Amino acid sequence: MATERYNPRASEPKWQKAWAEKKLFEARNDDPKPKYYVLEMFPYPSGRIHIGHTRNYTMGDVVARYKRAKGFNVLHPMGWDAFGMPAENAAMQNKVHPKEWTYQNIATMREQLKVMGLSLDWAREFATCDVDYYHRQQMLFLDFVEKGLVTRKSSKVNWDPEDMTVLANEQVIDGRGWRSGALVEQRELTQWFFKITDYAQDLLDSLDGLDEWPEKVKLMQQNWIGRSEGLLIRWPLASDVAGEHELEVYTTRPDTIFGASFMAVAADHPLAKKAAETNPELAKFIDEVRHMGTSVAALETAEKKGFDTGIRVVHPFDDSWTLPVYVANFVLMEYGTGAIFGCPSGDQRDLDFANKYGLPVIPVVMPEGGDAKSFQITEEAYVDDGVMINSRFLDGMKPDRAFDEVAKLLEQKTIGNRPMAERKVNFRLRDWGISRQRYWGCPIPMIHCEDCGVVPVPKADLPVKLPDDVDFDRPGNPLDRHPTWRHVKCPQCGKDARRETDTMDTFVDSSWYFARFTAPWAHEPTDPRAANEWLPVDQYIGGIEHAILHLLYSRFFTRAMRATGHLDLAEPFKGLFTQGMVVHETYRVGGASNNGRWLSPAEVRIEDAEGKRRAIEIATGEEAAIGSLEKMSKSKKNTVSPEDITDGYGADTARWLMLSDSPPEGDVEWTDDGAAGAHRFMQRIWRLVSTAAETLAGVKPATADAGEAGAVSKATHKILKAVGEDIEKLGFNRAIARIYELANVLTTPLNQVAEGKADPALQGACREAVEILVHLIAPVMPHLAEECWETLGGTDLVAERPWPVFDPALVVDNQVTYPVQVNGKKRGDLTIARDADQGAVEKAVLALDFVQKALEGKAPRKVIIVPQRIVNVVA
RNA sequence: GCGGGCGUGGUGAAAUUGGUAUACACACCGGACUUAAAAUCCGGAGGCUUCGGCCAUGCGGGUUCAAGUCCCGCCGCCCGCACCA
Secondary structure, three states: OOOOOOOHHHHHHHHHHHHHHOOOOOOOOOOOOOEEEEEEOOOOOOOOOOHHHHHHHHHHHHHHHHHHHOOOEEEOEOOEOOOOHHHHHHHHHHOOOHHHHHHHHHHHHHHHHHHOOOOOEHHHOOEOOOHHHHHHHHHHHHHHHHOOOEEEEEEEEEEEOOOOEEEOHHHEEOOEEOOOOOEOEEEEEEEEEEOHHHHHHHHHHHHHHOOEOOHHHHHHHHHHHOEEEEEEEEEEEEEEEOOEEEEEEEEOOHHHHHHOOEEEEOOOOHHHHHHHHOOHHHHHHHHHHHOOOOOHHHHHHOOOOEEEEEEEEEEOOEEEEEEEEEEEOOOOOOOOOOEEEEOHHHOHHHHHHHHHHOOOOOOOEEOOOOOOOOOOOOOOOOOOOOEEOOOHHHOOOOHHHHHHHHHHHHHHOEEOOEEOEEEEEEEOOOOEEOEEOOOOOOEOOEEEEOOOEEEEOOHHHOOOOOOOOOOOOOOOOHHHHOOOOOEEEOOOOOOEEEEOOOEEOHHHHOOOHHHHOOOOOOOOOOOHHHHHHHOOEOEEEEEHHHOOHHHHHHHHHHHHHHHOOOOOOOOOEOEEEEEOOEEEEEEEEOOOOOOOEEEOHHHEEEEEEOOEEEEEEOOOOOEEEEEEEEEOOOOOOOOOOHHHHHHHHOHHHHHHHHHOOOOOOOOEEOOHHHHHHHHHHHHHHHHHHHHHHHHHOOOOOOOOOOHHHHHHHHHHHHHHHHHHHHHHOOOHHHHHHHHHHHHHHHHHHHHHHHOOOOOHHHHHHHHHHHHHHHHHHOOOOHHHHHHHHHHOOOOOOHHHOOOOOOOHHHHOOOEEEEEEEEOOEEEEEEEEEOOOOHHHHHHHHHOOHHHHHHHOOOOOOEEEEEOOOEEEEEO
């Protein structure tokens, strides 16, 4: 009888080797089985695997192993999102080449992932910094250029003058560069853009069809795309300004046009610039606005300020009505036309502005049933639905009718030789600027020639390889000061020309890697046949932090790849799942204030004193404040590395812990107790199986339908069904609870078997139950499952075996126990044959003691019988 | 400001989507085994109770035979976007 403890450190490598030798996880593109593509967002090789990765990849692996057992040809690949700034920062700080740093990290992290026993197809592995990969990305770029999906235009960027690079908005913290701390400047730079806005409407509409995506993510994308329907109105200028005779304004509320009391334009608006030429005070104001901070805090607290340009416009419906044009600091050049008309009564911001500058406030919408004569707006704008007032021919209409009326009338009027108004759909979504003044990224394959302009690198000359001989002793882009790399002949005229030295945003790399996995050996970016066969990804799993950018870019890229013939679908991810974070409580000595000192979990000892948990710093004996659960971060030192579990308890324990207790979309707390508990359960399974294994050796699995054995079979098949359903729905925590339940149910019978006290029927049922148990734990604890299977005499691997099939006859009971309520409160139970008709159930219920007592001899008012559920007697 | 979500034991959480509230786990308590401890196994447990019951899913109301679940109003927490016209 095997009674030793299960030793994961010995077993896990053994089974990993066995799987690898049989190449069980290598997907073949010509496999006739139905396909299933499961993918976890690939990691950035920062140095070490984080516990969050462990959770993410465990979830994907459970799905992959389950689907494989269900008979699918499963593609479950892994790669590395390997370009990006941290490699360059490391180069600057530690004098190590970004390439060396990156590949070193990849090597480390690959080994860490292998310890996890993930069923990954390592044959398809690649890193986005492989020349082989970015070569294909450059091919795609050129195809996009040819298709008109790429433009080059000037745009405002956050410029870090110290690091001499463009920063993304999220890299600007309180107006300063996140790394250098230098004050960020706004600069106009000519940049490369992908024309994602061409697909704005399609990207919005297609969200509807993504019914396996979280509503939350779809909503976030919808808001990000930000579609609005409005009217473009051309207001005549009272007198021409430097040849201009109109001001174009975009509005979603043309119905409020009679409430207009001023116009406001952005500081960068052409009209503002022209007016400033002759007005030094205005020029000064515009300059001030430009230098205002762009940080969230600055915007929130910034006072609404304006400056009257002296320019006047004429109201489209009243030649005698003129309105002043202000330059205002809250109007954005990037949205609409960079100009608005202000209707103070219907917009809080406009109202504040009007009150500040003494502009008229005319209420134009009032609540239905209100009194038009007395209705006034002073401090709070009225933004709800209602009826039009003070609006001449619009009076009495609802705002949406007034909208149409104004649109209809102004469309017919003309200004210059254009209509005075046009209906226009506006999007918040901007084109995707991909230029980065960095070294460690995919070079943009373009050449600047003085005579020919911007010329694409001929495909035959690809790849444009990053030069290795670069130095990072100075800030800025090393490609810009490389002695030879940037000098090149113009492919068109042959004259000396200059390479584009910008590289692509790393989001480009991650926007098509899922397609590359389908045929990573292909010479073209994709093998369209393979891509169309495997895609869309059936189940994509990753963090919510990518809900907008990565997922939106990938959706755009798939469309662009379709337009250029690389694949033939629009939506890359059929099912999306966003998993929660791994959190841990924090410890801090020296008070909760800012001067406190954070401690790592390893530095504290938890004591239980009179029911209260206390954390004591081991080194000093000082008590530390226990802080809330927070995302693991280096600054708060509440990180736990996967090795903390795998070194002691093994990969299966780590995998089990990551999926236990908490729903996968929510945060999971890492606790020592949890890890110990998961490990205890693993040992318990091993003990259950291994102690019974000898007695069960010659026993044939059999399903029993009666007696003690029948109860075992019944419970086992019910749980088998439930676990399958839970995994399909990614309800891993529920699946695990069911498995605990099965272990609890089997404990007594299996002990009987081990003690030789079981009859043949119970032995057969137990044999079957144990086999099912082993298959049920296999997706989560694959190594233990193999060890158990071997102990039971299995000659093949669980990893290559099919998922067990439950017997439908066993999951329904012949007898049903109805809870019986009287007036909605449970008073007892009724056990009756499953197929008893309503009449029989009612008769039996009314005969029950407690029901008779409650009815006091009277007839019930009503008896509600919900078949297979509940009975309620209304007295 | 706009949009969305959440609130259930000491703790993480279940609840077939309107049908027995608290499955499963952690922690806790008791028992067995042990010289002892660990490990393991068995058992207990929402609160109050006059032992008939009564009260409990953030608070208050409503719909319903029946509400954690649906509706209305509060309170609290979390997330996303944000000067978007």
